[in-house]
Amino acid sequence: LAKTTQPISMDSYEGQEVNITCSHNNIATNDYITWYQQFPSQGPRFIIQGYKTKVTNEVASLFIPADRKSSTLSLPRVSLSDTAVYYCLVGDIQKAGGYNKLIFGAGTRLAVHP
Amino acid sequence: DTAVSQTPKYLVTQMGNDKSIKCEQNLGHDTMYWYKQDSKKFLKIMFSYNNKELIINETVPNRFSPKSPDKAHLNLHINSLELGDSAVYFCASSRDRVGTGELFFGEGSRLTVL
Numbered sequence: 740l741a742k743t744t745q746p747i748s749m750d751s752y753e754g755q756e757v758n759i760t761c762s763h764n765n766i767a768t769n770d771y772i773t774w775y776q777q778f779p780s781q782g783p784r785f786i787i788q789g790y791k792t793k794v795t796n797e798v799a800s801l802f803i804p805a806d807r808k809s810s811t812l813s814l815p816r817v818s819l820s821d822t823a824v825y826y827c828l829v830g831d832i833q834k835a836g837g838y839n840k841l842i843f844g845a846g847t848r849l850a851v852h853p
Numbered sequence: 854d855t856a857v858s859q860t861p862k863y864l865v866t867q868m869g870n871d872k873s874i875k876c877e878q879n880l881g882h883d884t885m886y887w888y889k890q891d892s893k894k895f896l897k898i899m900f901s902y903n904n905k906e907l908i909i910n911e912t913v914p915n916r917f918s919p920k921s922p923d924k925a926h927l928n929l930h931i932n933s934l935e936l937g938d939s940a941v942y943f944c945a946s947s948r949d950r951v952g953t954g955e956l957f958f959g960e961g962s963r964l965t966v967l
Contacts, residue, residue, distance in 0.1 A: 773954045782857070782943050782958025783896070824894060832954030841954065843888075843896035 743827045748848040757814040759847050761827030764808050769831040772803060772810045773841065777824045783843070786825075787812070788832075814849075822851045856880050859944050859959040866934060867967055873930045874962045876944030884908075885927035886956070887919060888943040896943070902927055931964075939966045 744762040751757045763772070771790050775783040787794055789801040789810070800813040814821055824846040832841070857878045866872055878885060886909075887899040901909035902921040916932045931938060944959040 771954055775956075780961070782945070782961055783956070784958070785955040788954055826896070828954075830954065841956065842898070845893070845895055848894075 742842075743829060743844045745825075745827050745844060745847045747845065748850070750850050750852065751817055752852050753818055754816050757817050757821070757849060757851075759812045759814075759825055759827075759849070760809055761812070762809045763827070763829045766807050766829050767831065770829045771832050772801065772807075773828045773830070773832070774799070774801065774812045775826040775828065775843070777826065777846070779823075783826060817849075817851045819851050819853065822849060824848050855959075857944055857946055857957050857959040859942075859962050861962060862960065863963050863965075865965045865967065868934055868936060870934050871930065871932045872934060872964070873928055874942055874944075874964070875926070875928045876959060877926050878944075878946040878957070879925065880946055880957060881925075882946040882948050882957070883924055884947050885921065885924070886945040886947075887927065887929050888945060888958075890941045890943060890961070892940070899942075900927075900929075934964075934966045936966050939964055 773788040774786045776786050777783040787799050787801045791803050794801040802811040826843050826846040828841045830841040859876045884903045886901045888896050889899050890896045898911050899913045900919045904924050905921045918930045921927045941961045941963045943961045945956045947956050
């Protein structure tokens with residue numbers, strides 16, 4: 740199973756762009772990269788998912804280099820409400836039961852300051 | 854309507870007691886999970902059920918017994934509670950077909966064992 744490594748914590752200020760990088764050196768060919776966000780006292784919430792290159796949605800962008808050994812979650816112009824823990828996961832979700840292999844690491848605790 | 858709902862949200866009990874946490878999802882998903890989040894915020898999968906069949910049991914003590922009466926419900930019963938069982942327990946669900954790797958989490962049940 741692919742293991743992920745992320746910074747334990749990051750600090751930013753309102754209006755800045757935040758980039759959180761995740762390392763997954765032993766990612767498998769069929770693995771996708773998924774990011775979740777967790778606010779205090781809530782369950783994790785899906786943010787974005789990708790396989791290669793760049794993916795963008797209304798919340799974030801995900802940059803994945805050609806070797807796929809890392810990925811970067813980019814949050815544009817963060818606000819105080821983006822203060823949360825962000826988890827990077829890798830796993831093969833393109834087959835039945837693949838979700839069962841998704842493993843959450845320690846995550847990155849992002850603190851956004853005024 | 855809440856997609857994945859858990860009850861109770863808070864549970865305080867004494868060591869040695871038996872308690873249950875209930876989970877229901879109204880998303881029509883085939884697979885449900887129980888995760889445990891400890892004080893260090895690590896999220897660890899405990900069990901996974903697919904269409905009422907247990908498919909993952911991550912070396913959880915047999916004091917923990919999941920029960921799935923139907924694919925929309927997954928309950929967690931814990932016997933002889935210990936101090937180390939204090940944690941937040943999250944229920945989640947997913948479509949068990951090829952598709953997006955999105956897990957839908959409940960809001961968590963905080964268990965405190967005294």
